[in-house]
Amino acid sequence: FILAPQCPSRDIGWKNEVAANLMALIADLTDHLPIDEGRIYLTGSSMGGSGSWYLAATYPDAFAAVAPLCGGGDPKKADVLKNIPFWVFHGDKDDEVPVERSRTMVKAIQDAGGERIQYSELAGEGHLISGLVYAKPELHEWIFAQRKGD
Numbered sequence: 001f002i003l004a005p006q007c008p009s010r011d012i013g014w015k016n017e018v019a020a021n022l023m024a025l026i027a028d029l030t031d032h033l034p035i036d037e038g039r040i041y042l043t044g045s046s047m048g049g050s051g052s053w054y055l056a057a058t059y060p061d062a063f064a065a066v067a068p069l070c071g072g073g074d075p076k077k078a079d080v081l082k083n084i085p086f087w088v089f090h091g092d093k094d095d096e097v098p099v100e101r102s103r104t105m106v107k108a109i110q111d112a113g114g115e116r117i118q119y120s121e122l123a124g125e126g127h128l129i130s131g132l133v134y135a136k137p138e139l140h141e142w143i144f145a146q147r148k149g150d
Contacts, residue, residue: 053066
C-alpha cells in the first residue's frame with residue numbers, strides 16, 4: 001500500500017492538525033486493510049521532507065524508517081529521533097532549502113548517539129531531487145529491509 005497525501009496549504013505545512021489528521025488516516029487504514037504496522041515508512045521532499053522530520057519527531061514510534069529529501073527539522077528533537085533509521089538526501093546546490101538544514105539534523109542525531117542515520121548529499125544537484133532519489137534501487141532495498149522494533 002502507498003499513501004501519498006498532499007498538504008492542504010503551504011502556510012500550514014505538515015504539523016499540528018494536518019499531522020494529526022494524517023496519523024488518524026494511517027490508523028484508520030491499518031484498522032481496515034492488511035497493513036503491517038511494523039513496516040510503515042515515511043518520506044517526503046521539500047515541505048514533505050520537513051514534514052517527515054516533524055512527523056517522525058512527533059510520532060517516533062509510528063515509522064519503521066524515514067527518508068527525508070531536501071527538508072529540515074528541529075535539531076533539539078535529535079534525542080527523540082536517534083533510534084529511528086533515517087536515510088537523508090539533499091542536493092548541495094539547493095537554492096530553496098539550504099543544504100545545512102539536512103547537515104544540521106544528521107549531525108545532531110549522530111551527536112545524540114544515533115547510529116541508524118545515513119546521509120547522501122548529491123553533488124551538483126539543486127532542489128528537485130525526488131526523481132533521482134526515488135529511482136534509486138538501493139533506497140528501495142534499504143527502506144523495505146527496515147522493520148519497527150529491529
